[in-house]
Amino acid sequence: MDFSETAERISQKITSRGHQADKNGIETKLKRLVNEFGVPAAEAERTVLNELAREFSITGFQGSGGPGDQKILNQVTNGEWVTVEGKVVALTSAPSPSIAQAGILADNSGAMRFVVWSRANAPALESGKWYRFESAVVDQYKGMLSLKVHSGTTVTEVPHEAALKPAITPIHDLSPGVACIRGKVVQEWEATHDRILQSGLIADETGGIRFVLWKEEGRERLSPGGVYTIFYGTVDEFNGKLSLTLNSATTVPEEGDIQVNTGSSSFEGAFVHLAPGSGLIRRCPVNGCNRVLSRQNYCPVHEIQSQYQYDLRIKGWLDNGTETREILVQRGETERLVGMSLDQARELAENNPLGMDEVFMRFREALLGRYLACQGRVIENRMLVSGCEILHYQPEQLADLLNRAGGSL
């Protein structure tokens, strides 16, 4: 194994700080570490460099290893020291004072998150420019690779003329990391958190994924039904479910429509439980909030609201004897299933001493024990029902069952 190149690199680093470096001595040390002690070459380089740095009291090398091979972004793997060139396509807010900058780096092969440590003393990166990162480290968090720029990393701006051509990933093929997709906003959900500006479902021909957009200055909602190309969104995984965060992304509205596959499924079973929050409900009127108000007309975000909007829904459980499925039915199907319109429900609540509880009890009498067949999309174990039928006795099944039961008598 030839150590002269590594030794040369180390001695250059030392001399660049104004010290004398014995290249032959360095080479001998490297050889000894690698050949006699079985230390990996990159680790040996780090060890020798650190040793010299301590000897000359040079700071700023700590933790630095070999620069690693120059790679394109979709080739790097966890734990590697690499040299990469890429364009900063997004800068996101740094979540901690120990982080100077965070964002997304892209080249023509792909994109990944990067983090610049405050202690790296790196120049401030600008969005839209290309940089070369020498001796950066790749690590992994929640299945997502990220490039760490530390004090041993050399960052230089590089001129780059050619435009970046981001590859679009089909939604079905997404994995944790950074990706570009083209999809249609097929559902918008009730915000479950104060800081969420918008969440919902975005889908293309291959499947759908939950998306979330956190509140941040200058961020705007996507319009439901709109088709967008999303450049450099962050895909992460929680509870085995992928989710796309749009805050790092550039979203570009597209013309036209696309066919979407939202992964619809169906379930048949008896309706065995009507959950609280079913029946006649009141929703927060604040623009875009739509949360369900408590009995005291209290919205978890906007507090007491006296000008609410009424709605009807069913929350409950279907059960086929071996499996259970939580279902959520919106107003249209609810009115049809229960045989009560929103206006009728309001009238009932207004003219009855039990108020909205009376509607709940009517719902319970109308639904409990009924065999239903529902279709819809399942998200986090709950089916958002788009169609539902009440099932009836089918005498033709009887003959088959009698044969099965009598077969071995």
Next chain:
Amino acid sequence: MIGGAAGGKREGFFYREPAKRVFAVELKESRIHFKEGQDEKSPTYILLPTGERCNRVFLAGTLTEKRRQGEQNMFYRARVVDPTGTFFVMAGSYQPEAMQQIARLEPPTFVAVVGKPNVYQAPDGAALISIRCESITQVDKDIRDQWVLDTGKATLDRIDQSGQTPDGERAKREYNIDPALFRKVVYEALSQMKI
């Protein structure tokens, strides 16, 4: 582990115990009950003679009788009849909604019941099964008939699978009843249905 044919439990999601479809005569034979896990809130099960654990039942039948009992701790007892026998259903002050539901019902009527089976020891040593009611609603004959088919099918499925599951093995050991006997029960129940 969730036994029998129950679906997989996924971390982070609430798991609801499925309601088994059991004819009255099979439920009456059940006397083994056990708890899965050490936690106070761990689910309890009874072991059905056809070889599946059961934490909850769903049934549809005819409410033939209801009785209010107790003064301080008022509760309702009700009898619900299916083609094979009688279910004993009760609702106490811990099931206020179910109690109000029973209070409004006038027997005889078809009802659908969701509830949890419990095993009691009678003074003479016999095991009694009663169903603690979660909900009881008036339904029509169409639903009762669907339930008989549903329960016939579920019982046949359990019999067919009982040789291949740990719960099936245990039921065979504990009850010493030939599961095929329940095949006859199913046949007789189905024979009463209109084609």
